[in-house]
Amino acid sequence: MHRKFSLLFIILVLFNCKEESKELSETSLNPIEYLMVNNTNFVLEYPEINSVSIGVYKDGKTYTGYYGEIDKGKNNLPNDHSIFELASVTKTFTGIITAQAVLDGKLNLDDDIRNYLDDSYPNLEYKNRSIQIRDLLTHSSGIRRDFSEALLKMFSLNSSPEDKKNIVAYDREALLKDLKQYKLDTIPGTRYDYSPVIGPEILAIILEKVYHKSYSELLKEQILTKAKMNQTSLTLSPSEADFFLNGYDDEGQLVEPIVFPMTGAGAGLKSTIPDVLKYIEYLLETNNPVVKEMKKPLFTDEEEGMFGYFWQVNTDGEFMHNGGTNGSTNWVVILPKLNAGFTVMFNSNGDTSGMLINSIANRILDDIEIYPKKNIYFLIKDKIIHNTDEGIAFYKKVKREKSEDYNFQDASILNRIGYELLRKEQKENAIKVFKLLVSEFPDQGNPYDSLGEAYFLNEQYDLSLKNYKIALELNPENSNAKDMIEEINKIN
Structure with a gap:
């Protein structure tokens, strides 16, 4: 099987011009096409990169994807004949x-x-x-x-x-x-x-x-x-x-x-x-x-x-x-x-x-x-960043209705989105995401560590201390939790 994507398609996905266009693209692509398109998006956001060309072989089938421009401003997409x-x-x-x-x-x-x-x-x-x-x-x-x-x-x-x-x-x-x-x-x-x-x-x-x-x-x-x-x-x-x-x-x-x-x-x-x-x-x-x-x-x-x-x-x-x-x-x-x-x-x-x-x-x-499942990060990230409450509701809806299509077993996905919100100084929204993360992975220590950090940055020290203690209990080797517990005790 051979697939190709046009430059126009990637621009629509990359800059998220229309939310409905993105949703359509996410659900209509097969898992290999989905990973090629979405993993290219973040690369093309960097002006240093002209073009990205990807080839994937999986179970006897081949897929190719060409994105960007060989020479910026010329709209000349690489293709199967391009020599590297x-x-x-x-x-x-x-x-x-x-x-x-x-x-x-x-x-x-x-x-x-x-x-x-x-x-x-x-x-x-x-x-x-x-x-x-x-x-x-x-x-x-x-x-x-x-x-x-x-x-x-x-x-x-x-x-x-x-x-x-x-x-x-x-x-x-x-x-x-x-x-x-x-x-x-x-x-x-x-x-x-x-x-x-x-x-x-x-x-x-x-x-x-x-x-x-x-x-x-x-x-x-x-x-x-x-x-x-x-x-x-x-x-x-x-x-x-x-x-x-x-x-x-x-x-x-x-x-x-x-x-x-x-x-x-x-x-x-x-x-x-x-x-x-x-x-x-x-x-x-x-x-x-x-x-x-x-x-x-x-x-x-x-x-x-x-x-x-x-x-x-x-x-x-x-x-x-x-x-x-x-x-x-x-x-x-x-x-x-x-x-x-x-x-x-x-x-x-x-x-x-x-x-x-x-x-x-x-x-x-x-x-x-994780094939044939898709990485849920690409589907939910923009929604949660744009409107955290609606994004979290969308996450739960997809999990109820399409858990067979998307991978929900990776705790790093919500963790990454939470930290993206922290970098944007959206502390309250980051706390919402980390609380979701804790509810999804209650037996893992790192989600509590992340929630503890968000509470700490929001100056909610009692809640921060509570979560760092749980993180340390679940992972006694967590040196960061030990340090933060000591730091919070000094503040209190």
């Missing part, structure tokens, strides 16, 4: 080829990478520990992103034309020369330190050597052809270039795309939303031995998490990767237990874009987990 930079998601393709090489017996994860290089490289070990294949795959080789001045400037928005010229000229010979001179100061395999390009490029050299084929040939044979990804490539033809999206920084300035040196194994692929959905479907093949291999945890960092063959993995079997260049940012998330996956892409990048891409990815993930 996958950026660092390219690494996952390199990881899959490496997993195939392991299964084929071409190399082992514990191999010293110098076994596959044409020179001795005595500098590529530290305290008797050499760099292994697994270290390149998990960003724990000890080779930092400051490996090369030219490559360091690759991802800088302030790169001059001369810098860009040097980046393009940075070839395999230059890489190996810098590799020969690099001094490790960390034991390989002990610390995560993200390497945007060098690790994948070294792996590309190794893979080309063991297979006697170019990286681009391996990419096509082992992944693109098998997954039927005919709109994905490292280089664009003149006709394809017409569909390549302009990229912007957070200030709205048009930025030139990066021309990646060497093979592009770390960040060079370009693709479309439909092709990434084919990739997701390929990665969800439960009996594919290559997929099973490449999502095995190979390294764990206390702060960053677990990593497989470039993928970030978790104990639930989910794996994911994000990417970003000067003018684009994206996420690809695979959810095997839910037979689902999704991608979301912006044609912009910067601090705000990076924060928002993470936020929308997490929101989409949360909403896919």
Whole structure:
């Protein structure tokens, strides 16, 4: 199944021009369309974001949604033919080829990478520990992103034309020369330190050597052809270039795309939303031995998490990767237990874009987990903010009449709306929402904590104290409740 949305439809939903139009849109959309539309709304409220493109695979069906404008003021919506930079998601393709090489017996994860290089490289070990294949795959080789001045400037928005010229000229010979001179100061395999390009490029050299084929040939044979990804490539033809999206920084300035040196194994692929959905479907093949291999945890960092063959993995079997260049940012998330996956892409990048891409990815993930039910937040939030009494009555009506369609089991929904009211200085209304929250989730401590805070801000200290005590009773580890009880006792 393939769905598309128009720019006009999103504008109606986003700015809530007519309440009846919004209600109609909320109830008529299927759960996947509903989560795509509504999770895009909050992103497009930020002027830094030009467009949002989303693809979702769920139970054998695919859905696409395109919102906003590629170039502001031109009303040019992205579509199925729009080509994005996958950026660092390219690494996952390199990881899959490496997993195939392991299964084929071409190399082992514990191999010293110098076994596959044409020179001795005595500098590529530290305290008797050499760099292994697994270290390149998990960003724990000890080779930092400051490996090369030219490559360091690759991802800088302030790169001059001369810098860009040097980046393009940075070839395999230059890489190996810098590799020969690099001094490790960390034991390989002990610390995560993200390497945007060098690790994948070294792996590309190794893979080309063991297979006697170019990286681009391996990419096509082992992944693109098998997954039927005919709109994905490292280089664009003149006709394809017409569909390549302009990229912007957070200030709205048009930025030139990066021309990646060497093979592009770390960040060079370009693709479309439909092709990434084919990739997701390929990665969800439960009996594919290559997929099973490449999502095995190979390294764990206390702060960053677990990593497989470039993928970030978790104990639930989910794996994911994000990417970003000067003018684009994206996420690809695979959810095997839910037979689902999704991608979301912006044609912009910067601090705000990076924060928002993470936020929308997490929101989409949360909403896919409650499928086929819908997130009630989108239906009730504006009503409660606009008129809290009517909004609460509407919430109760929907719960009575459509509890099979919407998820009412998430306490964070009403909690979030209550705090939005507090931010707007609507303390009395926030108290009403938190009282509803407590009545809905009487056995949880956090609702009482939130109600206690609202009463405290409204200077109703006795009621605040009462609720903080209940919060502490339900959760003895609640340090905030302990502190607030002490604070209120001082006031009294």
